[in-house]
Amino acid sequence: MKKIILAALATLTLSSGAMAQESLRIATEGAYAPWNFLDESGKPAGYEIELAGAICEKAGLTCEFIVNDWDSIIPNLLAGNYDAIMAGMSITEERKQTIAFSDEYFPPDPSRYVALAGAEIDFDALTGKRIGVQGGTIQAAYAEENLAKDNTIVSFTTADQAVADLSAGNLDAIFADGAYVDPIVTASSGAIDYTGPDIMIGEGMAIGLRKEDTDLTAKLDAAIEALKADGTVDGLIAKWFDGRGPYYAN
Amino acid sequence: MQGFLNDLAIMAPAVMFNIYFALASIPLGFVLAVFLALGKASRNPLINRLSRGYIYAFRGSPLFIQFFMFYSLALSLNISVWKPLGISGFVLHPLFIGPLVLVLNTAAYTAEIFYGALRAVPRGAVEAARAYGMSPAQQFRRVVWPNLIRLAWPAYTNEVVFLFHATAIVYFALPVIGAQADLMITAKTLFERDYNAFLHFSVAALYFLAVSLVVFFIFGLIYRRLMRHLPPQHGLRFAPKWMR
Amino acid sequence: MTDDIAFWLSYLTNGKHLTWYASFQFTIFAALMGGALAVLFGLAGATARNARFLPLRVLGTIYSSIVRGVPDVLFFLFFPLAFEQGVEWLVATQVCSPAMVAAQTAAWPPCREANWILGTPEYLMLASVSLGIVYGAFATNVIHGALRSVPLGQLEAARAYGMSSRQVLWHIHIRQMWVYALPGLSNVWMLIIKATSLLSLLQIADIVLWADRLGAPNFLPAVGLVHADWRWRYYLVLFVFYILVTWLSERVFEAIMRRVGKGILSEAHA
Numbered sequence: 167m168k169k170i171i172l173a174a175l176a177t178l179t180l181s182s183g184a185m186a187q188e189s190l191r192i193a194t195e196g197a198y199a200p201w202n203f204l205d206e207s208g209k210p211a212g213y214e215i216e217l218a219g220a221i222c223e224k225a226g227l228t229c230e231f232i233v234n235d236w237d238s239i240i241p242n243l244l245a246g247n248y249d250a251i252m253a254g255m256s257i258t259e260e261r262k263q264t265i266a267f268s269d270e271y272f273p274p275d276p277s278r279y280v281a282l283a284g285a286e287i288d289f290d291a292l293t294g295k296r297i298g299v300q301g302g303t304i305q306a307a308y309a310e311e312n313l314a315k316d317n318t319i320v321s322f323t324t325a326d327q328a329v330a331d332l333s334a335g336n337l338d339a340i341f342a343d344g345a346y347v348d349p350i351v352t353a354s355s356g357a358i359d360y361t362g363p364d365i366m367i368g369e370g371m372a373i374g375l376r377k378e379d380t381d382l383t384a385k386l387d388a389a390i391e392a393l394k395a396d397g398t399v400d401g402l403i404a405k406w407f408d409g410r411g412p413y414y415a416n
Numbered sequence: 417m418q419g420f421l422n423d424l425a426i427m428a429p430a431v432m433f434n435i436y437f438a439l440a441s442i443p444l445g446f447v448l449a450v451f452l453a454l455g456k457a458s459r460n461p462l463i464n465r466l467s468r469g470y471i472y473a474f475r476g477s478p479l480f481i482q483f484f485m486f487y488s489l490a491l492s493l494n495i496s497v498w499k500p501l502g503i504s505g506f507v508l509h510p511l512f513i514g515p516l517v518l519v520l521n522t523a524a525y526t527a528e529i530f531y532g533a534l535r536a537v538p539r540g541a542v543e544a545a546r547a548y549g550m551s552p553a554q555q556f557r558r559v560v561w562p563n564l565i566r567l568a569w570p571a572y573t574n575e576v577v578f579l580f581h582a583t584a585i586v587y588f589a590l591p592v593i594g595a596q597a598d599l600m601i602t603a604k605t606l607f608e609r610d611y612n613a614f615l616h617f618s619v620a621a622l623y624f625l626a627v628s629l630v631v632f633f634i635f636g637l638i639y640r641r642l643m644r645h646l647p648p649q650h651g652l653r654f655a656p657k658w659m660r
Numbered sequence: 661m662t663d664d665i666a667f668w669l670s671y672l673t674n675g676k677h678l679t680w681y682a683s684f685q686f687t688i689f690a691a692l693m694g695g696a697l698a699v700l701f702g703l704a705g706a707t708a709r710n711a712r713f714l715p716l717r718v719l720g721t722i723y724s725s726i727v728r729g730v731p732d733v734l735f736f737l738f739f740p741l742a743f744e745q746g747v748e749w750l751v752a753t754q755v756c757s758p759a760m761v762a763a764q765t766a767a768w769p770p771c772r773e774a775n776w777i778l779g780t781p782e783y784l785m786l787a788s789v790s791l792g793i794v795y796g797a798f799a800t801n802v803i804h805g806a807l808r809s810v811p812l813g814q815l816e817a818a819r820a821y822g823m824s825s826r827q828v829l830w831h832i833h834i835r836q837m838w839v840y841a842l843p844g845l846s847n848v849w850m851l852i853i854k855a856t857s858l859l860s861l862l863q864i865a866d867i868v869l870w871a872d873r874l875g876a877p878n879f880l881p882a883v884g885l886v887h888a889d890w891r892w893r894y895y896l897v898l899f900v901f902y903i904l905v906t907w908l909s910e911r912v913f914e915a916i917m918r919r920v921g922k923g924i925l926s927e928a929h930a
Contacts, residue, residue: 191777197873199883204873206884207675232779234863241608242863244766245744246775296505301592314594321592326876330889331591333877334494336508353879353886378765406882476850476906477899478857481868485895488875492892581731588733588861600733611768613741617734625729 190227190382191248192218192373193234197324200349200406201254201272201371204233213406214252217271220398224389237302237323240265243374249382250375254343256304256368266377268386270370271399272345273413277305279362280347281339282332289362296320298328298340304368305341332358345407352408419612423619426602431623433598436511437583441518442576448519449526456531467527474524479517479582483589486517510590518586522579529575533568534560566642573635577628584624599623671885680870684901686784687856687867693784694791694852699845701796703834706803720800727797732855735794740778740786740862748774783862795852802844807833809840839921846913853905857898871898 194202196210205211210231222229232248243251243265257267279297281287287295293316299306301321309319320337322328328340329350339361340347351358373390375383393399400412455467474482490498490507498504506512537560545559587601597605603620607613671677708720727735745768752774760771769775778786810833818832819825859866875891878884 197876199878199880203880203883204676208677208679209675233865235860237604238608238863241611242778244611244768245741245778246769247778247863298591319594324872324876326878327591329879330488330877330891331491331508333889334491335499336491336494336504350879353881376766472906473899473903477902478854480857481895481898481902484868484872485892485899488889488892488895492889584731584733585858600731600737603734604737607741613738613745617738617741621730621734621738624731624734625726628729 188226188228190222190229190250191232192229192250192252193232193239193243193248194251195236195239195253195324196233197236197326198254198346200345202252213272213402214254216406217393217399217402218252220393220402221386221389224392225385227385235323236300240374243376246376249379250373250386252373254346254371255374256343257370257372258304258307258368260307261374264377266375266379266383268373268375268383269390270372271390272371272403274366274368274370276344276364276366277308277341277368278344278347278360278364279339279341280332280351280358281361282335283356283359285338285361287339287361292317292362294318295338296336298322298331298337300325300328300342303342305343308365308367309341345410348408419615420619423606423616426606427599427619427623430597430599430602431627433596434580434583434624435627437514437518437586437598438576438580440511440515441522441579444515445519445522445526445579448523449530452523452527453530453534456527457534471524471527471531474521475528479521480585480589482521483514483517483586486520487513487590510586510593511596514583514586514590518579518582521582522575525575525578526572529568529571530564532571533564536567537563569635569639569642573632573639576635577631580627580631581624674884676870676874676884679865680867680874683865683867683870686780686859686864690784690788690791690859691853691856693788694795694856695849697788697792698795698799698848698852701792702799702803702845702848705796705800706807707829709800709804710807724797724800724804727794728801732794733858733861736787736790736855736858737861739790739793740783743786743789744776744778745769748776751776778863780864783864784859787859787862787864791852791855795848795855798848798851799845802848803837803841805844806837806839806841810836842913842917842921846909846917849909849913850906853909854902857902867898867901871895 194210194214196202196204198212200213202210202212202214210233215231218229218231234242234248234253236253239251239253239255240261242248251265254272255261257270261267279287279289292313295317297309297313297317298320299309299322301323303325306319306321309317313319320328320331322331325342325346328337328342331337332340344364347358347360351360373386375386390399394414397412397415400414403411403413452467452471455463456471458464458467487508490513494504494508498507541559541563542555545555550558583598584600587598592601599620603616606616705720705723708716709724711717711720748769752770755773756771760773764771776782814832814836815828818828823831856866857868860869871894872891875889875894877889878886880886
């Protein structure tokens with residue numbers, strides 16, 4: 167009996183292992199517009215989802231998106247529940263210790279502070295402020311290191327929650343990816359505005375992969391390379407990020 | 417082994433947050449529960465309905481949802497209410513709103529326990545007190561309450577342990593301020609670093625078990641003192657009937 | 661006015677909302693499956709606690725007291741991880757050849773072929789099993805107590821009929837036990853219902869996750885309707901949903917108890 171169960175389990179995992187050759191399971195957060203979000207129909211959509219479509223077509227893979235919380239997105243990649251992460255994840259030295267990255271598909275972009283309009287924040291002597299970040303992000307790491315001594319760092323599970331707390335006046339400012347807050351500032355029609363300096367952290371965004379999947383990394387790198395060359399990446403960035411770029415045109 | 421000791425040391429400050437949440441919500445929850453239990457037993461239809469409804473709603477829905485709901489509700493009242501009062505940062509602080517929701521929640525469970533005990537208070541004793549010419553307030557203080565608390569104590573002990581366990585989900589629903597992380601968040605962060613679920617979660621479980629045992633010990637001592645007029649009985653047990 | 665109604669109707673029936681409504685199936689499935697497993701684990705635990713064989717008795721007691729001494733969330737997070745690694749280890753002993761193990765550069769699993777991919781169905785099963793184990797410990801206590809409540813006379817009568825001790829246990833003792841266990845089991849069921857709110861912690865896109873995503877403030881027309889923070893409204897819906905489920909469960913249990921408990925429970929309480 168035990169043998170049968172084990173054999174069944176083995177074939178089950180073997181077949182899924184074999185399938186993983188052609189199909190790529192990509193994790194995303196689904197709460198980080200315009201990179202990734204859940205659209206009106208409840209499906210993942212956004213820049214990364216369209217880009218993944220193009221990458222997978224180029225690389226000859228069938229791609230499937232899986233929604234996973236941001237804080238467990240790296241552990242679940244390592245556990246083998248999916249093969250790649252496309253969730254607005256910046257390349258950092260710390261993350262490179264545990265996972266591998268493909269070539270970047272979104273250029274390094276300054277992180278920015280935003281606050282409710284009219285808030286007077288003295289960034290030369292930043293003390294006693296409540297600053298919201300999304301936990302586990304490069305901004306959270308920066309704030310932890312540089313701001314935590316004199317200010318209160320409030321970390322949220324999603325970036326949207328930080329924005330909700332800022333809008334409700336529970337935070338003095340939030341610190342996030344510039345391209346994440348840009349549309350919010352534009353859409354808030356003056357209620358939320360930039361403040362303080364732009365800070366350059368992170369080395370651009372890329373697909374997060376397991377270190378041992380070197381073949382897959384090479385395959386995806388080649389696809390990204392080709393899509394950068396033919397202008398697809400620039401086109402998608404311009405489409406989703408309000409005409410930014412071009413970054414990768416020769 | 418080294419990892420185990422490291423974890424023990426790292427989680428020692430974290431358990432203080434869980435203990436704080438429990439300690440901050442037990443006294444208020446207790447007082448609120450007494451009023452709710454009396455309300456549920458009240459003959460005034462309005463008070464009766466309100467108390468019943470409150471107890472039903474808070475016992476009938478998950479604490480997790482209550483946390484989310486009250487935090488986002490408090491947030492939406494921030495600009496119109498808390499800011500003008502100047503208590504914004506205070507009200508929305510997890511160390512305040514966490515115990516607040518726990519109080520609202522545990523009060524309902526405790527009230528149900530007290531209400532059950534209230535109905536079990538020997539009628540003869542109350543009638544004797546009335547015949548003695550005691551006022552209702554005197555009856556309550558001298559006769560009903562001492563009986564009630566003795567009847568309710570074992571079940572209340574269980575409720576306190578459950579309340580302590582419930583503190584584990586506070587930070588799953590509320591934002592984390594600075595390095596103020598409780599046992600669960602600490603265990604989860606450690607796990608996300610090296611993927612060793614067995615070690616980190618076991619150490620957190622050990623802390624929860626240890627504090628639960630301390631609660632039993634302390635409440636057992638109180639129980640023995642409450643029951644000192646009776647011949648010695650077997651002590652408190654983690655009993656099935658009384659779970660929340 | 662009619663425009664407003666039409667607008668809200670179409671908003672509340674857009675794909676995102678429909679997915680939310682559909683996600684109630686996960687919650688309901690986890691509750692039912694978890695409940696069934698909790699009764700199974702409860703039966704196993706109670707029989708272990710009543711066993712003549714000492715180690716089994718100790719095991720039953722340890723199970724029912726340790727699991728209840730730890731918060732359900734902790735177990736809920738820990739068990740699926742432990743179970744996944746356990747299964748992968750088991751599979752690895754069967755499928756991994758030394759060459760495959762040598763080719764594996766990651767720390768876990770032992771070889772790539774042993775990797776077990778967890779998606780929503782797997783997580784849902786693991787969540788149900790966790791619920792079953794945690795609340796099975798409570799059910800163990802309930803059933804243990806109920807087994808003791810069965811009048812001894814009935815068991816003696818069965819024995820006098822010449823039934824073996826196994827027959828007495830399965831045909832008389834456990835069948836009669838249900839009546840006494842029902843009030844306690846209804847309590848356990850209420851606990852399980854409330855614990856299903858934790859599914860989102862296991863990467864299941866359940867009602868809580870969707871309530872958060874739907875209620876979160878949105879600024880981008882490309883994403884959907886632009887609105888402020890509406891989360892508490894969505895959570896209020898869930899709050900009411902759980903109260904209704906509790907109410908419904910109470911009615912059902914009352915009806916069952918009235919049927920099966922006729923004459924027995926009132927006697928037991930007297």
